[in-house]
Amino acid sequence: MAFSSHSRVKTTATWPPVESLVLAILAGLVVLNLRWDMHKSALLIVAETVFYFSLPVVFMVWLQRRFGSDSKIFEQRRLVFGIQAGAVLFGLLPVLFQFLTRTFSYGDPFEVTALTMLMNATWYLAVFSRIQRFGRGAFVIGSCLVLFVCFMTQSAQVFVFAFLYLAISLWWLLGNYWERFESKTIDGESKSLPVRSLTVVVTFVLLVCVGSLALFLGPLRQAVGTTGFMPTSGGNSWYDAYARSGIGDGDMLTASENATSSGAVDSNQLIEDDRPSMYDIVSEKFDGPVKKKKRRNRSQALSAVAKEIDKVVLAEQAGRSFRTVREPVQKEEERKLQDRITKALFFVEGEVPARFGVDTFHHFDGWDWTKPDLGQYRLNDPEIRVEEKFGKPWFVLRTEKRDFLTASQAHRVKMMRLDTNSLPAPPFLKSWHIQQVDQLDLFKWNARGSLVMDGEFIPSHTVIDFVSEIPNHHILREEVKLSSGKRADSTWGSFWNWLDGWADSNVVSAAYPVIEADLDSPYIQVAENGTKLRLQEVLNKVTEDVNPGWAQVDAIVNNLRSNFELDPTRVASPECEDSVASFLDQAGGPSYLFATTATQMLRLAGYRTRLRSGFLVQRKDFDRVSRQSVVDTSNLHMWPEVCIDGRKWIPVEPTPGYPLPRNVQTFWQWTKVKLVTAINWAVGNPLSSISTLAVAFCSVWFRKELVITVCWLLWRLLVMGPANLRLRFTRQFLDLRFWAAGLPRPAFVPIGQWYSQIEPDSASEFIQCWHAANFSQSGWDTPRGQTLNVCKQAVATLTYRRIRNFINKNTL
Amino acid sequence: MIQTTSKIDALREQLNKSLVGKQDVIELVIACLIARGHLLFDDLPGLGKTTLAKALANTVGGMFSRVQCTPDLLPSDVIGFNVFDQKNHSFDFRKGPVFSDLLLTDEINRATPRTQSALFEAMAERQVTVDNQSKPLPPTFMVIATQNPVESHGAYPLPEAQLDRFAMKLKIGYPNSEDEVSMLGQFVGEAFSNQVIQPVLTLEELSQVQAEVALVEVCESVRRYLVELGAATREHASIELGLSPRGLITWQRVAQAWAFLQGRNFVIPDDIQAVAHPVLNLRISNSSENADLIIREIIESVAVPVEKT
Missing domain, CATH: 3.10.620.30 (C8orf32 fold)
Structure with missing residues (x-):
């Protein structure tokens, strides 16, 4: 295998192997993704992560300048001890950072801080992985890190990074342990992996299993899977603004006795008595209805219609109507989060966007929506049953199973200031749960087919878990x-x-x-x-x-x-x-x-x-x-x-x-x-589609020319940089041209031999410069301007067309 | 450096006059000379092996010796022996032909292994030991050996230990027809060979050039490339005995000399590849008939360094 030949040669540089760095960076990206989703300021966490990642690199550069860039410096015990002490300090850095950021209300939850510490440790060990066991340490900690984050999130990006991490780490493992494993299997003495690599492999298998489980369990996991996994507030008088869950692990009904334990809500405002009615809510959102109602002609010929009108009038009198002719809405003021929290009607955990229906209207007369009794046209209300799921009582609707409802989702709603006895339920409701509530007669269908709770309104701080279904429109x-x-x-x-x-x-x-x-x-x-x-x-x-x-x-x-x-x-x-x-x-x-x-x-x-x-x-x-x-x-x-x-x-x-x-x-x-x-x-759009097709066709047909042109433009930009970079880009660009022309340079052929086959003296000056820059220890003293000319001359000499002509001539 | 270059050019010109149309072989011979290596010519009779060896000996000022190897040649005939001086009642050492600056051992494979072994110490350490007394050879000591691969009767193949002490094995090959016409023209009207070759390089100058060659830089990536090539010879299925560390050192020295001849003071991977065939040919030819093919396979199995690491 290719990597076995590389592993034969031990490098003496202090910089770590690339794969260690890549793995550590991936682990860092996983954590960054998690924090991105949870933090108030994305800019702050990006800046913080960049700071964390640059610190060990700066330290390494300083060490190289002080002690030299040979890995033998890591054989000095005192130096290694210093680096180990640095690892501890660096690992603790996020804690210090939290003291600072929490002062400005920009902190992280406890578990995220812990993960950031692990991220720092992984990166630090990876940067110094030339030290014995540091590389393996970085790998093990990084793997645990990725595993933890997979437990905690449903972000697709995290899983992408996690699987990338898995693939690269598998490669890393094979590269490091293949020879040992291979020799044992050939000898027939033992066909098992070495213990250490076995441990790592088992870790990865676990990672895959847990990751897959988290991926496939779906939203339900959010309702039941993570509960209690990480620190939460609630259950006593202790209150932590950075606790993972504001709703908590089920204080639920008892929370009303101690409102401070239930989340980031100002308790004094919660217990005010001026809870808005639904009508008030509508007024606030859509402004007030027009008072003066214009007389309208109504058909009174049929008795059935007359009966209907009576129902409508009754409904209007009962205040169960919505007028569609209203005053223009006042311009909404920009609300801060804290204002919204104090005026919150309820909180929702789970997938959004989501709709929570509270009320229905059936009858429209041109101005008003009303909800008269449905009588014979009322659909059959599904039976409500109480079943035990996950050791808790759940209210389940006995509905006929429909094939087009193919998926489920979970939401958790915490009632705050919503003054209604109707359940704010998502569409296609399947079941719901309230902690310690199992009385079947607590819920019922009202006359208009809405699900209501017994009483005038659902008490505030009531936490309701909903499981509903999601339709597949194709089915x-x-x-x-x-x-x-x-x-x-x-x-x-x-x-x-x-x-x-x-x-x-x-x-x-x-x-x-x-x-x-x-x-x-x-x-x-x-x-x-x-x-x-x-x-x-x-x-x-x-x-x-x-x-x-x-x-x-x-x-x-x-x-x-x-x-x-x-x-x-x-x-x-x-x-x-x-x-x-x-x-x-x-x-x-x-x-x-x-x-x-x-x-x-x-x-x-x-x-x-x-x-x-x-x-x-x-x-x-x-x-x-x-x-x-x-x-x-x-x-x-x-x-x-x-x-x-x-x-x-x-x-x-x-x-x-x-x-x-x-x-x-x-x-x-x-x-x-x-x-x-x-x-x-x-x-x-025939014209657009033909143009698109033509562009696509040309892009495929002239793909190599396209790549060459783009790279040539890039080369023109990069060639203005430092002389050594200029030489390198030119060499890479020339190699690319040979590849694009169909004459890729074999790995065993030196560039001088390969380039000079087009014309013996083509790019000879460039090749000399290149050799001097790369193989001469005494350095390379070609003036900057001359290097540029040499590079330009090489690019002008070894053109794509000339290489193609050479191939055609030799083929014929 | 400029002076050195002119001396090398003169040497090259002189040798080209002696052996027409073999510039590439002569370039390698010069590389071997300035790399302080020993040279083995392995080719058919009459192709100019001895002519080239003698020309080289003559162009370099210094003592030249020649040994015509035969099966009855004894080690003492090569390195010398002690003779009892009855007058002084002591042993006098009679130096053999090995005590020279350039030793031509013609038809070396006709000497018995016992006699061939007498050259081991001289070639590797540039000294000989007789009766427990070590006697140093000149620092520019070089062995040029020839052998005939066709005739096997009464011939003794060189052992691996002997082969490893040579820097390279060269085949001269037939000249092309144009060069042969030119060569024949040189001998028209010449009843006796009266070609006189003037030395163009003194021993001091040769030592100086050899010192300069040793200073040619070999960066880490090129050294690593060389090591990987060496490892590839040891792993190749058709080779019984891979390249020894001494072989690697020799290869590097010859590559340094080659870089020097190209006017560079650092070695590039092209130099390693340029001298790979004569250096490796010597060390694997006993293993296989298709030495050239194997060498090509070895070179193709290792990625060439393009940039410094």
Whole structure:
């Protein structure tokens, strides 16, 4: 093997082997990634890491200047003792740094500081790995470091670095222990690895197993896996702002007795009594509703309609309505994190963006959304059961298993100032858990199909773990027999249907839509006024070439997202008959008008739809230090939910700028969709696609010329540097030219011989300079300007074309 | 340095006159001379081995001796012997031909191993020991040996220990037709050989050149390259006995001389490769018939250093 020949020759330089440094740098990057995700200031941790990495290098340079650059200096016991003492001091440096940064509220959690210390130790030992056992020490500590970080994070970058670390370290191990291992296997005396390398190998196997476990367990791990693994605050009066978990390990219900133990929340403000109602929350987000309501014509011909109106009036009187004609929203002030925390409605741990629905509205009269009783149209509420999972009681919804729900996610919600008894639950809720609560009658479905907790509101500081499912839209389409794509009214139409069908292989070509048959259903009710006709026109235009089904839902939602503008100031006029008409006139408006219009259009198209109000938690709400998202009134949001299979409500997002509801797909599905999108784009933009193809083709065909040209430009830049670098870049560039021309220099041929075969005297001056610079111990005294000329002359002589001609001549 | 170069040029010119059309061989012979190595010519009869050896001896001022090796040649015929002086009642040492600045041992493989072994000490240590008394040889002492590879009757192959003491083995080979025409022209009208070769290099000057060659730099990367080549000879499947440390030192010295002849004061990997064939040919030719092929394989198995480490 190649590395065995290298290992035969022992170098005497003090600088460590490259692989040791690379491994230490990778371990450092793993830690940096973890800190990046958790620290307030990315700039500070990058600066800190650079400082840590440069310190041992500076120390090494100083040692070389003082004692010489031969590795024999490491045989001096006193010097090695000094270096060992330096390792201890350097390892402790992050602790000192914490004293400084925590003063300015920029500290790290305890375990991150510990990992930073290990990172420093790894780097220091790697830099001095010419000292006996230091290299192995760096390797073992670095491996442990990577292992720990894999335990603590779900960051994809960390796993990439970890696997890179694994690959290089395996190479390192083989390079160092192969000969020993090989000789033993050949002799037949022993076929086992040496003990030390065996230990390291076992470490790595463990690393891979744990890494894979962490990768595949997914979000559930976050809820149950790391609990208690690292220091947390809570459970007593001790409070640590840098503890890993603000929510804690389950103080939960008892936390209300001692609020200070539960996280980074100002306790005095928590126990205030002015908790906002949902109505107040809406007012704060969207400003107040217009008081004076214009008289509108209502159809009173049918008794059923009259009955419905009665219900609406009752609902309005009960305060369970939302008016879509409101005052323009006041400009939001920039809020600091601390302000948000003190006004937090609840905290969320887990994957964001995420939606937490609180309330639903069914009936729209042009101005107001109300939620009258659903009566016979109410969907069957799933049964609630209590089951024991992980030794704890979980409330589980007994729902029919649907194939399109392929993945799960976990969220932990800590209630703060949200004054409602409705559970702020994510879509496709599967189960939830509250510490020490197992009373089945505590939760129930209300008359409008919302899950509520017994009592007026859920007590603050209640911590609820939610497990919900994530849909796969590709399977969803198959399950409800919906098709996307254009109508098959022509050859091209058939082709598009085939293409889309290929991209979504589960689609049944003979698709039929599931459209609500009962026109009296509140889920397809549309305000009966002049706007309905306008809406129908828009709808016809949007769904003209689209098959009924999910494709139409997509088309309606996408039309709103792309053709209308989100503008909180474009509220509906108090003079308008219907806020949707005002929205259409202004081609935009606040988010609730998007949701309203989308709901109306979907209903008009025949899909059961309801308006859902709740909270949209986005990435910007995530607080790195406390590892949780802060939800306040600014997170209030409304969105439509479509029930396409008669069982599950599927959220859609018509408001531009807001993240789409989470959807998973397999890699194969993703690839096919991207491919079809690319083909669609190519056909839709023939000129651009031909140009792109031409550029791609030329890039491939002339790849070597391209590489040479780019490198030549690079050489022109670098050749202005110091003389030795200039020579080196020129030599590398010439080697590259020979390679590109198809005449790569074999490793055993000296450059002089290889270059001079083109022309005997070609680049002879450059070769002389190169030899003098690299093989003469007495140095090299060619003037700077002359070196530049020599390099330029060599590059001008040994051109790509000339090398190609030489090859052609010799081939013939 | 300039003076040295002119002397070397004169030496080169003189030798080229003696042996027409063999510039490359002559360059290696000069390299061997200034590297303080011993030279073995191994080729067919009549190709100019002895002519070149004699020309070299004559161009370098100093004492020249010649031994025509035969099976009945004794060690004492080479290194000398003690004779009892009846008049003084003591032993007088009669120096053999080895006490010279340049010793030509013609047809060395016709001498018995016993006689060949008499040269071991002289070649390696530049001294001889007779009756427990060591007698030093001149510092510029050099052995030029010739052997005929074809005739095996009454011939004794040189042992490895002997071969390792030579710096290089050269084959002269047939000249090309143009050079042969020119050579024949030189002998037209010449009844007796009256070519007189004037010395162009004194012994002092030769010593000075040899000292300068020893000062030629060999950087670490080149030394490491040399070591890897040596290791490759030891690991090669077709070679029974790889390069010895003495062989490595000789190779380095010859490469220094080669670099010196190229006008450089440092060795580059090209120099190592340039002298690889004559140096290695001597040490592996007993192992295999395809020495050239093996040497090429060895060179191709080791990456050449491009930059300093």
